[in-house]
Amino acid sequence: MEGPAKVTLVEVGPRDGLQNEKTPIALEHKLALIERLAACGLKVIEATAFVSPQWVPQMADHAEVMRALRGRRHPGVRHPVLVPNLKGLEAAFAAGVDEIAVFGAASETFSRKNINCGIAEALERFRPVVAQARAAGVRVRGYVSCVVGCPYEGPVAPEKVAEVAAALFEMGCEEISLGDTIGVGTPRQVIALLEAVAQRVPLERLAGHFHDTYGMAVANVYAAWRFGVATFDASVAGLGGCPYAKGASGNVATEELVYLFDGLGVETGVDLKALVETAWWVSGLLGREPASRVARALGGSCAVPQP
Amino acid sequence: MEGPAKVTLVEVGPRDGLQNEKTPIALEHKLALIERLAACGLKVIEATAFVSPQWVPQMADHAEVMRALRGRRHPGVRHPVLVPNLKGLEAAFAAGVDEIAVFGAASETFSRKNINCGIAEALERFRPVVAQARAAGVRVRGYVSCVVGCPYEGPVAPEKVAEVAAALFEMGCEEISLGDTIGVGTPRQVIALLEAVAQRVPLERLAGHFHDTYGMAVANVYAAWRFGVATFDASVAGLGGCPYAKGASGNVATEELVYLFDGLGVETGVDLKALVETAWWVSGLLGREPASRVARALGGSCAVPQP
Numbered sequence: 367m368e369g370p371a372k373v374t375l376v377e378v379g380p381r382d383g384l385q386n387e388k389t390p391i392a393l394e395h396k397l398a399l400i401e402r403l404a405a406c407g408l409k410v411i412e413a414t415a416f417v418s419p420q421w422v423p424q425m426a427d428h429a430e431v432m433r434a435l436r437g438r439r440h441p442g443v444r445h446p447v448l449v450p451n452l453k454g455l456e457a458a459f460a461a462g463v464d465e466i467a468v469f470g471a472a473s474e475t476f477s478r479k480n481i482n483c484g485i486a487e488a489l490e491r492f493r494p495v496v497a498q499a500r501a502a503g504v505r506v507r508g509y510v511s512c513v514v515g516c517p518y519e520g521p522v523a524p525e526k527v528a529e530v531a532a533a534l535f536e537m538g539c540e541e542i543s544l545g546d547t548i549g550v551g552t553p554r555q556v557i558a559l560l561e562a563v564a565q566r567v568p569l570e571r572l573a574g575h576f577h578d579t580y581g582m583a584v585a586n587v588y589a590a591w592r593f594g595v596a597t598f599d600a601s602v603a604g605l606g607g608c609p610y611a612k613g614a615s616g617n618v619a620t621e622e623l624v625y626l627f628d629g630l631g632v633e634t635g636v637d638l639k640a641l642v643e644t645a646w647w648v649s650g651l652l653g654r655e656p657a658s659r660v661a662r663a664l665g666g667s668c669a670v671p672q673p
Numbered sequence: 674m675e676g677p678a679k680v681t682l683v684e685v686g687p688r689d690g691l692q693n694e695k696t697p698i699a700l701e702h703k704l705a706l707i708e709r710l711a712a713c714g715l716k717v718i719e720a721t722a723f724v725s726p727q728w729v730p731q732m733a734d735h736a737e738v739m740r741a742l743r744g745r746r747h748p749g750v751r752h753p754v755l756v757p758n759l760k761g762l763e764a765a766f767a768a769g770v771d772e773i774a775v776f777g778a779a780s781e782t783f784s785r786k787n788i789n790c791g792i793a794e795a796l797e798r799f800r801p802v803v804a805q806a807r808a809a810g811v812r813v814r815g816y817v818s819c820v821v822g823c824p825y826e827g828p829v830a831p832e833k834v835a836e837v838a839a840a841l842f843e844m845g846c847e848e849i850s851l852g853d854t855i856g857v858g859t860p861r862q863v864i865a866l867l868e869a870v871a872q873r874v875p876l877e878r879l880a881g882h883f884h885d886t887y888g889m890a891v892a893n894v895y896a897a898w899r900f901g902v903a904t905f906d907a908s909v910a911g912l913g914g915c916p917y918a919k920g921a922s923g924n925v926a927t928e929e930l931v932y933l934f935d936g937l938g939v940e941t942g943v944d945l946k947a948l949v950e951t952a953w954w955v956s957g958l959l960g961r962e963p964a965s966r967v968a969r970a971l972g973g974s975c976a977v978p979q980p
Contacts, residue, residue, distance in 0.1 A: 549970075552936025553895055581929045581966035582936070585892040588860055615966055622888045629859025629889070659888035659922060663856075 369591035372633040381412040383605025404440035415448035432461035467507035472527040473516035508539030514551035524562030532566035549579025553589035573597035583618035603645035604657030619658030676898035688719040690912025711747035722755035739768035774814035779834040780823035815846030821858035831869030839873035856886025860896035880904035890925035910952035911964030926965030
């Protein structure tokens with residue numbers, strides 16, 4: 367065994383995935399998706415984002431999603447939701463969330479284009495959000511995007527990422543998710559990144575968030591796992607295209623990571639067969655085949671081979 | 674640097690790729706493809722197979738391909754061709770080939786279904802082929818298929834692969850390509866495989882041949898490279914579906930490996946931009962987009978990002 371014996375997969379399909387899909391998904395289907403994912407054994411399922419419907423119309427039903435989920439939660443399943451500011455936090459509180467996520471970037475230009483302010487200002491905006499959430503007993507995740515490269519600035523220095531990650535950790539984020547938003551990294555950059563960040567944030571508080579734009583995500587997850595990272599974000603069926611590269615894929619598919627870790631003998635707690643069925647089901651709602659190679663290889667009703 | 678500073682990519686698109694494509698490709702296009710691949714910087718381009726046109730109609734023009742190539746070879750570029758038996762070798766000699774490949778399997782059932790005889794009989798059939806080729810100064814590559822799993826038998830023991838690889842090596846194959854034909858392996862199985870095979874065949878004589886059926890190929894190449902393997906087979910645009918899993922992808926795309934090794938700071942000698950243009954061109958001939966994520970992300974006329 368080269369890395370941790372057990373990993374946590376954070377399913378981001380219902381939020382990060384659907385947010386980047388053009389086809390709108392009805393509330394009942396979102397709820398059914400979350401329900402199915404929980405039944406597959408996923409213990410952390412990002413549910414929605416309390417952002418302005420003007421920015422992200424796909425998440426306009428955030429309050430309804432959370433209210434409906436309250437009545438039918440699987441025991442032990444966490445549902446973080448994205449919160450950009452105090453107004454979002456208030457709405458999230460009103461809807462009864464028990465975990466939130468704030469999102470910063472390691473690239474100045476990306477931060478300005480994505481959330482209309484620079485990195486330092488964004489961090490100051492998150493500080494009271496994190497403080498109030500924690501005071502209310504709500505766990506906080508911190509996302510850092512563009513941890514390897516930025517669509518505007520090119521390569522991003524690991525030290526810059528470490529600085530932003532440390533700031534989020536120090537203000538109270540319990541977990542920092544490092545996102546290769548445009549999927550440009552290979553294991554070499556990922557290892558350099560982790561070497562820098564792990565000096566500021568304990569390794570067990572880090573999550574890897576890889577996009578498969580250039581087909582490197584599984585290799586990057588493998589490299590990060592060998593380094594000691596035990597939490598990875600992924601999206602069922604590889605939901606979510608990449609807005610910065612036309613025709614490119616988005617989040618690494620959860621199926622690929624379950625297949626990888628099953629093969630490595632690492633416990634995920636997720637049933638691959640049920641997950642592949644879910645991938646086909648949700649892709650059907652979007653009118654296409656899953657982006658995931660595992661789902662395509664196994665098909666809709668599958669026998670999982672033993673590697 | 675964790676693995677070799679320089680790797681050789683063996684381009685198998687014109688043979689292993691096109692052999693598994695349903696759309697027939699005209700001779701002039703095959704030649705143009707090989708020409709383009711050589712211009713990208715690839716130094717080993719598998720050109721065709723001297724097998725019966727009844728078995729593999731896609732390769733029926735093998736003699737024409739080799740004859741045409743003789744007149745326009747790029748200096749320093751090798752063109753191995755598949756040869757199943759002495760009859761094939763004779764035809765290959767007549768067409769002026771200077772490198773051949775023989776192909777065995779590590780699974781008894783796969784061997785019987787694929788070449789109508791068991792492993793031991795296949796090895797005995799190859800023995801005079803390899804001997805005559807070497808006597809004529811022709812280099813010989815040996816393929817071993819099903820090195821991780823078999824579509825009929827399931828998991829394949831590393832020791833069985835080591836036995837077949839050693840037999841091919843000892844009879845005179847200068848390089849042994851280990852093929853995860855159905856793409857079921859993850860880095861754990863690949864490392865176990867290499868540990869077993871490297872006890873019988875020097876590491877520098879091994880090549881990794883990975884299919885991306887379950888999206889594991891890039892991670893497997895990374896793991897094998899870290900182990901010390903410096904030669905990898907790949908197929909431009911990911912040409913070649915997987916006949917054992919409907920809708921699944923075939924060979925790992927050459928673009929993905931060039932992107933990976935560029936990112937790792939490892940020399941391949943291949944121009945990624947030209948390769949992506951070639952991937953789009955050949956996929957156009959087949960009436961579809963490239964299976965490669967790199968090619969899809971970068972598009973037909975691309976600027977390659979720096980990781």
